[in-house]
Amino acid sequence: MGGLNMSTVDDLVTRSNRLGADPRNTNYAGGNTSAKGRAADPVTGEPVDLVWVKGSGGDLGTLTPAGLAVLRLDRLRALVNGYPGVEREDEMVAAFDYCLHGRGGAAPSIDTAMHGLVDAAHVDHLHPDSGIAIATAADGPELTRKIFGDRVVWVPWRRPGFQLGLDIAAIARGNPQAIGVVLGGHGITAWGATSEECEARSLEIIRSAADFLSTHGRPEPFGAPIPGYEPLPGPQRRARAAALAPVLRGLASTDRPQVGHFTDSDTVLDFVSRAEHPRLAALGTSCPDHFLRTKVRPMVLDLPPDAPLDAVVARLRELHEEYRRAYRDYYERYADAGSPPMRGADPAIVLVPGIGMFSYGANKQTARVAGEFYVNAINVMRGAEAVSAYAPIDEAEKFRIEYWALEEAKLRRMPRPKPLATRIAFVTGGGSGIGRATAHRLAAEGACVVVADRDAGAARTVAQEIGDADVAVAVEVDVTDAEAVAAALREAVLAFGGVDLVVNNAGLSISKPLLETTEQDWDLQHDVMAKGSFLVSREAARILVAQGMGGDIVYISSKNSLFAGPNNVAYGAAKADQAHQVRLLAAELGAHGVRVNGVNPDGVVRGSGIFAGGWGAQRAAVYGVPEAELGAFYAQRTLLKREVLPEHVANAVFVLTGGELSHTTGLHVPVDAGVAAAFLR
CATH class of the missing domain: 3.40.225.10 (Class II aldolase/adducin N-terminal domain)
Incomplete structure (x- = not known):
């Protein structure tokens, strides 16, 4: 049992990570590894024999020292004397807690007995495809002898637990020439005097089984191709x-x-x-x-x-x-x-x-x-x-x-799910400003998020800020193009299975007086906001209806959908169109359990993609203030005298979709710090 505990732990974690990194060796979160060593008892100062074993629920490929359970070997092995038999073996898992050394560490797994009772310094229990193929073969015992001789012993199926640990320990004692076992219907276990020897023996079993299958396996074990069942292009x-x-x-x-x-x-x-x-x-x-x-x-x-x-x-x-x-x-x-x-x-x-x-x-x-x-x-x-x-x-x-x-x-024991757990959000204009803040907030509340933006690089950046592809993905989309919208939503359903929560946020603005507003100005703003929201909602509705799970569509409209601000006829009219789409779609989609609501922001300057794109300078000129002071100007004209940030709009989107307003549809929520002229009537 020699070796300093830190060296033992480091070697164990390194071995575990190597084994877990190769899917041929074991599956995600499958199997466990252990090492025995000696450390000082913090009370007596005397050396004590310990076993470090991967804890319950951990993954070998990403294992760290914090993921190990540490147990006193003498106490663990003493449990054999009080073992009540296979009918009550589940009681032994609770007994492992009385064998723990110190505080912290992971919870001991059901396989702890296997690692502690086998009289070898290092033990690996793995689930390789090649090993399980032998373990699930009708003549597994004969194949095990044929492949390994007496170096690997067959163990008939037994549910993981204390009795299986006793069985394997007895086999290891009775077969000193053996390097491991094939567990019927389950996987493999190997052991060694050193970490290197244990790993080498695990790999020997895995590779020998794989080589045998490759060399002796018959072609087409799944039978002949079925006519007409070949993959589509x-x-x-x-x-x-x-x-x-x-x-x-x-x-x-x-x-x-x-x-x-x-x-x-x-x-x-x-x-x-x-x-x-x-x-x-x-x-x-x-x-x-x-x-x-x-x-x-x-x-x-x-x-x-x-x-x-x-x-x-x-x-x-x-x-x-x-x-x-x-x-x-x-x-x-x-x-x-x-x-x-x-x-x-x-x-x-x-x-x-x-x-x-x-x-x-x-x-x-x-x-x-x-x-x-x-x-x-x-x-x-x-x-x-x-x-x-x-x-x-x-x-x-x-x-x-x-x-x-x-x-x-x-x-x-699993933590309570977050409010938006299992929900899949599709956020347009997600690469900046309100869209970026909304994507972040929805993900923080448990949603999977599809960040959609015409700027693919910005969308990727936001998705990467949120997390890996299990949490957020980016899609490039021009919301004015019906086929591009359909393609983006196809990517969303292939990424996460469907869509539940759509945020129509993509937008832009051009601030001009009526006589200076061109047809192109009008068409561009209506194409992106009025038509774009319609196209996204129409395509998303197909998915929502097919799922039959209800859902949410949220429009990021504007205070200007209600308030006649100066020099923005095209923008205001497009936002009014969006606002009425909320009412129309709420009435139409309610029968499918789909709620449609809107958020009316105002004065979102800091972090806003629209304001950064020239709208800020135009509005500042209209109001005769420096562009850098536009946010403060907007704040002072509100009832609350507070500046509105993208995060405040994102908060409103979450409130509308987080479950507490489950019976609300057709609503517009102002997020403008109080503009009396834009009060809903």
Whole structure:
């Protein structure tokens, strides 16, 4: 147990990050690693043996020391004496807390016993596709002996827990020549005297399994191609995916709202084009990490990719009802008085031949990871079918995992969702000013945000300010072009599954007296604001209606939609058009649960794209003040004597869409610090 604790921890984190960085070794947040070492007891000063193990919910690829649970090895191993047996093994997880060394650190995972009880200084437990392919093969024990001889031992399926730790520890003691085990239906575990040896042994098992599958696997393990099920050409495929995405998201959100992810990777497209995919998909996934995220099986469309769209949508609705009935039956078959309530009967994975895979979750990362896990499952099925037959753990065991009390407790520990969690916002003019502030505010409240702007670079900058592609994406759009608007919204639904919240913010202004206002001035402002808002709302409404989940459209209009300001006839008229669109669309879309409201700002100078683009200088000239003092000038003419900033407008957008005003539509909210002449009448 030698070695200073910091060196032990550093080596463990480095090893974990290397293993987790390669998807061939393990999936996201899958598996765990550990190291044993010695440190001084802070009370006695005497050396004490410890085990550092990746904590519950962490990811190997991004693991840091804070993600490790640290336990006293003597206390952990002493739990064996009080172990009440496999029927009560879940009680041991709570006992791990009494073995912790010091304060802080991560919560110990269910696999802690495996790491602490195996008498080796370093242990890796991983979920590689190649290893799980052997673990789920019908003749997995024979294949394990054939591939590894006596260096790797087969362990029959057992649910993760204390008993599995005891089993593996006994195998390691009884097979001193062994470097690890294949866990039936689950994954692999390896061990070593040093961190380097443990990692090398893990990679040996993974690569030996992969080499065997490659060398001995039969061609086309998924069967022959199905005529007519080959992938559509790229642009046509993505257009059909965008058309289906809102419908599918609405179905997948029947029990609770979901965010979506789409992939048309070669792995997925090949699988759904082959004769055996319906049979294999029905068998479901096996590794617990897989089906906890993908559910026991996907929903699979049984029509060719060129089938008429109306027929596809009708069939998807039928299949969804069948899926929900089958899931309820599955729950009722295995649930008992102690089972948690059914969490929802909608699919997490939908496979569409020739198009790709749609995956769903409570946020974009969860949806994306669910899709990645199903790709892992496809790879596992391919490997198992190539050398044997895919034989996952039985359905009753899957239910025990899915509705495990420990998993339920983990779900209950998750933080409360933010107000806009699961909502997908599309913000035009999002690259600057009010649009930028609105995009930031909506994302901060939990929304996924599509930052739309004619300036692609500005849109990308704002999206990157907000976060990664699981939170915000940028799209380039000219809102005066109907096809560009449709294309931008197609990108939005492919990025996040749909759209819930549209902010019509794109705008510009040219300040001129009537006699100096040209047709071009008039047309440009009406094209961008009146026509642009109409085009965006019309295209978004198609998505909102197809989803059937309600939604919000918010127009950023202006005080000038009500107030006859000097020298801005084109701007004021375009804003009045937008303001009336709010009333018209609120009346028309209310039957679909879509609320349409407006915000009327005034005097937003600092941070404003419109004012920076020349409007500020023009208005300053009209009022006879220096442009640098225009914001202060506007503030002094208000009732509150306060300057209006982009963030104040963004706050109003959130108030209208955050859930507290769920019964409000057709409203205009002034954000002008009080302009009596613009009071709504």
